[in-house]
Amino acid sequence: MRFRGKLMDIECIQHFTRVVSTVSKLAKTCTLKIDRSKLYFILQGNVVSGDISIWCELPQCHIFTEFNMEGLSEDADEIFLELTPENIVKAMKSARNAKWVKMKLTNKHIPCITFEVELPSLTNLPRTVIHDVPVCVIPRRSWAEFQEPKLTDFDISIYMPPLKVVKNIVDRMKHLGNFVMLSVNRNGEMTLKVETDLVSVSTHFYNLTCPNSRSWSKDPSVTRTPTQSCHHFVEARVNIQKLAQFVSSQQVVPQKVVCNIHANRTVHFLLLHNDVTLQYFLPVVSM
Amino acid sequence: MPLNTQQAEDDGQYVLVAKLDNARNMSTILKAVHFKETALVIASAMGLKVTVEDSKCIQANAFLQAGIFQEFLIKEEQVTFKINLTVLLECLNIFGSSSTPGSTTALRMCYAGYGSPLVLMLEEGGVLTNCSIKTQEPDETLDFNFCSTNVINKIIMKSECLKEAFNELDMTSEILQILMSPDKPYFRLSTFGNAGSTHSDFPKESDMVEAFNCTQTQTNRYKVSLLKPSVKALSSSVRVSIRTDNRGFLSLQFMIKNEDGQVCFVEYYCAPDEDMEEDYDS
Numbered sequence A: 001m002r003f004r005g006k007l008m009d010i011e012c013i014q015h016f017t018r019v020v021s022t023v024s025k026l027a028k029t030c031t032l033k034i035d036r037s038k039l040y041f042i043l044q045g046n047v048v049s050g051d052i053s054i055w056c057e058l059p060q061c062h063i064f065t066e067f068n069m070e071g072l073s074e075d076a077d078e079i080f081l082e083l084t085p086e087n088i089v090k091a092m093k094s095a096r097n098a099k100w101v102k103m104k105l106t107n108k109h110i111p112c113i114t115f116e117v118e119l120p121s122l123t124n125l126p127r128t129v130i131h132d133v134p135v136c137v138i139p140r141r142s143w144a145e146f147q148e149p150k151l152t153d154f155d156i157s158i159y160m161p162p163l164k165v166v167k168n169i170v171d172r173m174k175h176l177g178n179f180v181m182l183s184v185n186r187n188g189e190m191t192l193k194v195e196t197d198l199v200s201v202s203t204h205f206y207n208l209t210c211p212n213s214r215s216w217s218k219d220p221s222v223t224r225t226p227t228q229s230c231h232h233f234v235e236a237r238v239n240i241q242k243l244a245q246f247v248s249s250q251q252v253v254p255q256k257v258v259c260n261i262h263a264n265r266t267v268h269f270l271l272l273h274n275d276v277t278l279q280y281f282l283p284v285v286s287m
Numbered sequence B: 001m002p003l004n005t006q007q008a009e010d011d012g013q014y015v016l017v018a019k020l021d022n023a024r025n026m027s028t029i030l031k032a033v034h035f036k037e038t039a040l041v042i043a044s045a046m047g048l049k050v051t052v053e054d055s056k057c058i059q060a061n062a063f064l065q066a067g068i069f070q071e072f073l074i075k076e077e078q079v080t081f082k083i084n085l086t087v088l089l090e091c092l093n094i095f096g097s098s099s100t101p102g103s104t105t106a107l108r109m110c111y112a113g114y115g116s117p118l119v120l121m122l123e124e125g126g127v128l129t130n131c132s133i134k135t136q137e138p139d140e141t142l143d144f145n146f147c148s149t150n151v152i153n154k155i156i157m158k159s160e161c162l163k164e165a166f167n168e169l170d171m172t173s174e175i176l177q178i179l180m181s182p183d184k185p186y187f188r189l190s191t192f193g194n195a196g197s198t199h200s201d202f203p204k205e206s207d208m209v210e211a212f213n214c215t216q217t218q219t220n221r222y223k224v225s226l227l228k229p230s231v232k233a234l235s236s237s238v239r240v241s242i243r244t245d246n247r248g249f250l251s252l253q254f255m256i257k258n259e260d261g262q263v264c265f266v267e268y269y270c271a272p273d274e275d276m277e278e279d280y281d282s
Helices: A009-024 A085-093 A140-146 A163-173 A240-246 B003-011 B024-031 B087-092 B159-167 B230-236
Strands: A003-007 A028-035 A036-044 A053-060 A066-069 A077-081 A100-108 A110-119 A129-132 A158-161 A177-183 A189-195 A199-205 A236-241 A256-264 A265-273 A276-283 B016-020 B038-044 B048-053 B058-065 B071-074 B078-084 B105-113 B118-124 B127-133 B152-160 B177-180 B187-192 B199-200 B208-214 B220-224 B238-245 B248-257 B263-270
Touching: A003 A009, A003 B159, A009 A053, A009 A085, A009 A276, A036 B208, A053 B248, A077 A085, A077 A110, A077 A140, A085 A129, A100 A158, A100 A265, A163 A189, A163 A199, A163 A240, A163 B127, A177 A240, A177 A256, A199 B087, A199 B177, A236 A240, A236 A256, A236 A265, A276 B238, B016 B199, B024 B230, B024 B263, B038 B087, B038 B177, B071 B105, B087 B118, B087 B127, B087 B248, B118 B238, B152 B177, B177 B238, B230 B238, B230 B248, B230 B263
Parallel strands: none
Antiparallel strands: A003 A066, A003 A100, A028 A036, A028 A077, A036 A053, A053 A276, A100 A110, A110 A129, A158 A256, A177 A189, A177 A236, A189 A199, A199 B127, A256 A265, A265 A276, B016 B071, B016 B105, B038 B048, B038 B078, B048 B058, B058 B263, B105 B118, B118 B127, B152 B208, B152 B238, B177 B187, B177 B220, B187 B199, B238 B248, B248 B263
16 A cells, blocks of 8 residues: 655645644544545545544645545555544644645554645755644555445535635534524525524525536436425434534635434535535434 | 514513614623622613622622613603623623624613513624523612711812723722821721732822812721622723712712713622721711
């Protein structure tokens, strides 16, 4: 197994840092999958326990100027590593003004991803900082756990209102209750509602747009035939802390955020920004 | 959304309807008295009075006069209820608490009478939030019996200099001692903490002092833990009046200017600390 990558463009360095920062806000530990074309940050939560799941992809050619990898074997040409994304964020903090950053899979007593950062220097002598981020190599037999979740036929899809606005509201609702009811209809209306014995607060967003049924889905067999009226709301009750975590995780305003609801099962957020896709799966909690 | 027609229909059932173009004009004032979870709200034609008390020794009153509201309609002489102030503030600030210039939250507050919840409708940027907060049986509030005829000493000063002193109050001291006198040092705040005693003197000739009316030397002690919440009101205010009466009771009145330049008042009453009271009559 080998992996080497060199980031030489300051924008690529910052882009990569932002992506990992976002992931670190959503998961303490996660799986990094590397294949010939992409880097993936994966978290497979236990649905029964109410855990969230994450699937984030970014094409390697958009961050690395030089990239070289060799998977486990020819027919298993991938690398799966378990790591703490916050450690990568810390390593990349040194790289804010770097000339270049090299990432390499190494074995220093334990497997690590070594970050070598070359910083600008006033003298002729180079200044380098080296960070070793410990990783755990995931054996082949466990790889099946980390497959991309299928985008099943959702009951409804909608483009989210600006996350900043949603964040402010959810941050306040957090103090009022533990669960929020997310309701969406095909008329472009979305409602967030928290209800306890003491207080009931519902926020209504109007004039949102629903994505074209096929334009975003990767699976061409996903079809949606609207069988209910435009005003019928699809509802999903989720843990408010987990929703707050998602809406607070973005550092830049994403180009598109789609919310898909499979009533009684999952709330799925699909975030698209340039070349990065981030999927966040929130299990629905029944009453 | 035909809001206006719906409102006209609904208004019939309410005994109190208040409208405010900028909800912050209300939340800032309420924050200044938010040191306990519950508050008593008394509404009358004059406006709203919100009272918070603690330990039967301290009482804070926030006054939101009818004039600051774009609309203030009340069908009864007086309407009273107890409410969770923490929850009310969360609702008023539902769109975020930072004041971004240009964006304000519009508020419509309604109450249908005894036993009904307090209903809030807030709107910002086309997004609507409806809140329904349960109200509770109103409690009796203390009457501190503080009247101007019994005031012995009174100082009105700019809030800025007092803010520093209050923010640095030694919290290891149980007591805040306030000396007010027609003679030097005129106005002195003292604490007696683990590290030693601190005295802050404010001479009457200072630019910060706008009015000085002290007739007798008085030294009174108050529990720091009870007075500390008044710092919230002090920090939002531009001017403060400090008065003590013949029993050593303290009245602090804070003048707060809202974003539209309107003035609202918040007052704190505090009873002196019984254990170690010294009151000099000259």
